[in-house]
Amino acid sequence: AQTVTQSQPEMSVQEAETVTLSCTYDTSENNYYLFWYKQPPSRQMILVIRQEAYKQQNATENRFSVNFQKAAKSFSLKISDSQLGDTAMYFCAFINSGTYKYIFGTGTRLKVLA
Amino acid sequence: EAGVAQSPRYKIIEKRQSVAFWCNPISGHATLYWYQQILGQGPKLLIQFQNNGVVDDSQLPKDRFSAERLKGVDSTLKIQPAKLEDSAVYLCASSFRFAANQETQYFGPGTRLLVL
Numbered sequence: 001a002q003t004v005t006q007s008q009p010e011m012s013v014q015e016a017e018t019v020t021l022s023c024t025y026d027t028s029e030n031n032y033y034l035f036w037y038k039q040p041p042s043r044q045m046i047l048v049i050r051q052e053a054y055k056q057q058n059a060t061e062n063r064f065s066v067n068f069q070k071a072a073k074s075f076s077l078k079i080s081d082s083q084l085g086d087t088a089m090y091f092c093a094f095i096n097s098g099t100y101k102y103i104f105g106t107g108t109r110l111k112v113l114a
Numbered sequence: 115e116a117g118v119a120q121s122p123r124y125k126i127i128e129k130r131q132s133v134a135f136w137c138n139p140i141s142g143h144a145t146l147y148w149y150q151q152i153l154g155q156g157p158k159l160l161i162q163f164q165n166n167g168v169v170d171d172s173q174l175p176k177d178r179f180s181a182e183r184l185k186g187v188d189s190t191l192k193i194q195p196a197k198l199e200d201s202a203v204y205l206c207a208s209s210f211r212f213a214a215n216q217e218t219q220y221f222g223p224g225t226r227l228l229v230l
Contacts, residue, residue, distance in 0.1 A: 004156075033217065044117075045157075045205065045221035091156050095217055101170055102147070102219065104156030 002027045004094050006105035013082045014113050020067075021077045021108045023092030032096040034068070034075045039089040039107075048090070051075065082112045116140065118222035120206050126228045132194040135225045139187070139208030145169075146183055147219065148191050149205040157205055163189065196229045203227070 003026045013019035025034070036048040051059045051068050059066050063083075067076045079086055092105040119138040127133050139146050144165050149157035160179065162170040165186035174181070178197070183189040193200055203226050207219040 035218075037221075044223045045207075047218050047220075050218065093156075100217060101159060101162065102157075102217075104158075106154075106156050 002029075002094060002096070002103055004092050004103050004105040006090075006092055006108050008108045009106070010109045010111070012111040012113055013079075015082055015084060017082055018078060018080045019082055019110065021079075021090050021092075021110065023075045023077070023105055025073050025075065025092070025094045025103075027073070027094065027096060029096040032094060034066075035093040035095070035102075036064070036066070036075075036077045037091045037093060037104075038086075039091065040085075041088070045091070049077065079110075084112050084114060086110060087112045118206055118208055118220055120204075120222035120225055122225055123223060124226050124228075126230065127196055128230050129198055130195040132192065133196055133227065134193075135191045135204050135206075135227075137189045137191070137206030137222060139189070139206070140220055142210065143208035143220070144186070144211050145209045146189050147205075147207040147209075148181055148189070149207065151203045151205055151224070153202070160191070160204075193227075196227075198229050201227055201229045 005024045032053045034051045037045050038048045039045045049061045049064050063080045065078045089107045091107045094103045121136050146163045148160045151157045160174045161181045163183040166183045181191045203224040205224045206222040209219045
């Protein structure tokens, strides 16, 4: 079965510091996509960053970047220069190109401290 | 561009009652998803539509949950009768088309259901 594991239920970081959220997944597929979604306290989930498994280059979106290790099935999110608005639940998600079904991890609650 | 709309935002019912949730996806999005998110957990897919056809409903408790997407646009999710364990946030999401390289999902604000 395909699974997504986020082993850090809660994390905190000082404003302007860097934090890394971890995610591992399990799949026997070769073609798939990985995502990080952010869910602020208002609960509307938004996409932070995505990574295609066939791409070796790690995705980057402004202050957000990923460390994608395909062999290790690891997909961590790095947030640089953390801001108070980054406080949210962060979900790692996986979809393979065959089923098109999202599988979400249990989330990491990130709190940015002033 | 208008986002995914959901209503109501909150609902409190007693067990064994019925409840319905409504979702209006982003215009032009062919794929629509309903998720159940229990407190402290990640979203769990209940049902996925491609236009007005069901693609995946393997995790939908069909003895009490039903969903439809008439005309391939709006969708309703119904629970009848509700149980205490149905207390959760029900999220609706849509995506442009049924292909993984377009599969960024856009989520609505959710409906928070409390079953007493």
